[in-house]
Amino acid sequence: MKCPYCSHSETKVLDSRDSDDLTRRRRECLQCEKRFTTYERIENVELTVIKKDGKRQQFDRNKIVNGFLKACEKRPITREAIEQTVDAIEKELRQLESVEIPSKEIGELVMKYLNKLDKVAYIRFASVYREFTDLETFEKELKKLLKKEG
Numbered sequence: 001m002k003c004p005y006c007s008h009s010e011t012k013v014l015d016s017r018d019s020d021d022l023t024r025r026r027r028e029c030l031q032c033e034k035r036f037t038t039y040e041r042i043e044n045v046e047l048t049v050i051k052k053d054g055k056r057q058q059f060d061r062n063k064i065v066n067g068f069l070k071a072c073e074k075r076p077i078t079r080e081a082i083e084q085t086v087d088a089i090e091k092e093l094r095q096l097e098s099v100e101i102p103s104k105e106i107g108e109l110v111m112k113y114l115n116k117l118d119k120v121a122y123i124r125f126a127s128v129y130r131e132f133t134d135l136e137t138f139e140k141e142l143k144k145l146l147k148k149e150g
């Protein structure tokens with residue numbers, strides 16, 4: 001974050017307030033000591049997923065949504081409820097200290113929220129979780145499972 005007065009890159013945060021998707025920060029430049037306010041969109045933080053094999057991948061919210069859609073297939077769960085649940089997961093991920101998140105941690109959050117949303121969907125998910133390495137694998141495994149269920 002650069003100072004708008006002198007372009008110095010080090011500032012200290014005096015005050016920080018979150019609204020829905022904006023964080024308002026009161027900052028003071030460490031060089032010229034002028035104060036300014038920034039409004040930072042929470043979405044702008046790029047999250048990285050660390051896969052089991054150590055490879056890094058950009059976080060993709062749609063993969064989680066698709067995972068939920070699959071797990072909730074034929075369940076009385078609206079798309080809206082899924083979107084809201086994924087919002088909550090995403091919010092929780094963005095509150096973590098690190099922007100690099102192990103896929104295992106994401107999987108566990110998905111389990112936690114799925115359990116609250118729908119027990120059947122949760123059991124479907126949990127039964128393939130052993131094999132869970134990333135969300136693509138998860139989707140494939142769920143497809144197989146849904147075929148077996150008919």
Ligand SMILES: [Zn+2]
Binds near residue numbers: 004005008030033
């Ligand atoms: Zn400055």
